[in-house]
Amino acid sequence: MKTLPLLLAMSALCFTGSALLRAADAPVIKQAVAVLHPTAGNHCHGVVRFTQDGDSVKVVADLEGLTPGQKHAFHIHQFGDCSSPDGMSAGGHYNPEGHKHGLPDAQERHAGDLGNVQADNDGKAHYEITVNNVSVAGSMNPILGRGVIVHGKPDDGGQPVGNAGPRIGCGVIGVGNPGAK
Ligand SMILES: [Cu+2]
Ligand SMILES: [Zn+2]
16 A cells, blocks of 8 residues: 555645745735834924845935934834834834944944935935845845834934934834835
8 A cells, every 4th residue: 555655745745845836926025115203292204115126225215394404314223113202112223233333334334224314495305325234024134114213413423323313203114015106
C-alpha cells in the first residue's frame, strides 16, 4: 500500500507550492500617506506622501499653518500615536538602528530624520526628499504605522534630537490609495 505516502508527499508539495505562490503574489505596499493635524494650540496641517521606488522612498509633503518664512523640523517618529495633545505620544525619532541624530546630508542619522521644511510667507511649505534608509513596508526600517511630526523650530542637527522645539503637527503613516490625488 503505497498510496498513503504518495498522497502525503503530494499534499506536502502542494502546500509548499501554494505558500511560495502566496509570498510571491502578496501585494507589495508601495504608497503610504500621513494626514497631519495640529497639536493643541497650533495650526500645522497637511498631507505627506511616501512612495517606494526600488530601494528609495520619495517623500512629498504639503503643509500649512507654519510660521511664515521659517524652517520647521520634519521627522518620522517611533509611534503612530497622535493621541496626546502635545504630540509626545508619538515617542522619539524613529531610530531602529541606534544611530545618532542628524540632518539628511549626515552619514549617520536616525531613519526618521527628514530634515526641515521651509515655510513661505503664507506659512505654507512644499518639501520633497528621497531617502534610502527606510522602506514603506519592506524589511529595511519600514515606516508604515509610524508617526510624522512637524516641530515649531528648525532642526539644527544637534544632539540628541536637533533642538527642534515643540511638536506642532502630528500624523500617522497609513497605507496610501494609489488613486488618490
Ligand atoms: Cu521630531
Ligand atoms: Zn533624529
